[in-house]
Amino acid sequence: MIPSKVFTLKDIANHDSPNDLWMVIYNKVYDITDFVSEHPGGAEVMFDCGGIDATIAFEDVAHSDVALSMLDPYYVGELHRDDCQVYSHIKNPSSNYVHSPTQSNSIQKSKKLKKKKRKPKWKKNIIIRNFTFVMLVTLALVGFISYLYLQKIKWMNQIQ
Incomplete structure (x- = not known):
């Protein structure tokens, strides 16, 4: 197995032009220069996220696992350990960034809490249908x- 190249956020910040565009998603570095024209959401959003850690923006639009796998051909390396972030969930389980046991336990607990707090849409629809x-x-x-x-x-008026 070939070891991945490691980049710092400072290195990635140098790649923020339309002809040389890199971004970080889940601590993985991608050279998306050739992907910009294929992006379904348009090129502008890609330019806004170039040269930075775009994980939060990626999650905000609720990209699927398929969208994440579309980036595989553009993978160039890993983010330096000092710049890595810990995420409550990572869509790509093959990440080389290893969480400590206490971190993974807290991640599992937060997932359970999210599941408990959120009512599925179908339950909300049943309540609305029943009320109606x-x-x-x-x-x-x-x-x-x-x-x-x-x-x-x-009838009473007719009788009288």
Whole structure:
């Protein structure tokens, strides 16, 4: 296995022009110069993230694992250990940056907390559907009872 080249953030900052564009995602360094024209989100966003650690911007748009794997051909090396960040989750499990056991435990705990706090969308939809159903049934009953009441009044007036 060929050892990866190691770059500092200062090294990467020198590669921020349209003809020489590098970025860091999950502590991995990519030369995305040739990828800019293929990026579905347009070139401008790539230029904004060139020469820096773009992991947060990458996560903000909720890129898929497929999007991350599209960068594999552009991989040039790893970020220097002093510049590495610890992320609550890393989409690419093949990262060479190893977390200590206490860090990975806290990462697992934070994932569990996120799962507990968040209700799935389908549960929210069921609650909305149930509420809508109850409201429609209530309106139908009120309408039917009102109709019966008016019919009773009409019938009482005909008898007299």
